[in-house]
Amino acid sequence: MLTDQELLRYSRQILLAQVDIDGQLRLKQGKVLIVGLGGLGSPVALYLAAAGVGELHLADFDTVDLTNLQRQVIHDSATVGMAKVDSAIQRLQAINPEVNLVPHRQALDEDTLAEAVAAVDLVLDCSDNFATREAVNAACVKAGKPLVSGAAIRLEGQLSVFDPRRDSSPCYHCLYGHGSEAELTCSEAGVIGPLVGLVGSLQALEALKLLAGFGEPLVGRLLLIDALTTRMRELRVKRDPGCAVCGSQHG
DSSP states (O other), rough: OOHHHHHHTTTHHHTTTTTHHHHHHHHOOOEEEEEETTTTTHHHHHHHHHHHSSSEEEEOOOOGGGGGGGTTOOOOOGGGTBBBHHHHHHHHHHHHHTTTEEEESSSSOOHHHHHHHOSSEEEEEOOOOHHHHHHHHHHOOOOOOOEEEEEEEEEEEEEEEETTTTOOOOEEEHTTTTTOOTTTOOOHHOOHHHHHHHHHHHHHHHHHHHHHHSOOBBBTEEEETTTTTEEEEEEEEOTTTOTTHHHHOOO
């Protein structure tokens, strides 16, 4: 049940016919893993906590650096040098003390990642490197958990939802294959702050839709964002029957 305090806190959201009391209860019962608490993970964590998602599992092995503050809005000058997980917990507790926060301060290996994914209903990949995205995708496919994947670099962003519960849904590997060894990170190529805020906010929106059960999630679709011209376009993405990650499982 929702307490009177919760009914008041989430009242503007509950007013939406698509959410209502039932949707808010589903959010309260939801458990989510956020991989990465940087530019993407900041708005994701802030909005999911504010929306009343009951349990947030926060995974990041890094510490807050001064160069992060231009875009990683969950952190601030006072938390420079602090573990990103602890900095995020401090901020999220101030926003919504009702949310249960589960820290993962160490880098997740194959076993601990599998355990972390198995413990939640939904995973948001907010990391900044291909190896992590591939590992998270494989763990989600194996566990049958939906994955909201976002990326942003320079002035370009991408977003999609991969849901192994749907036979027609592709996985991350269907779309990107083995990636590129020369892939750059934000620290090497640069990125504009509001772009990661936009992509992260859209990731949070997709997560709320999946958890509360409303709207049309971005499954089988890739959203491309061009911040330079403020244009978005959408590409249809099909599952690869021969995919090395999800092909045999659906075959």
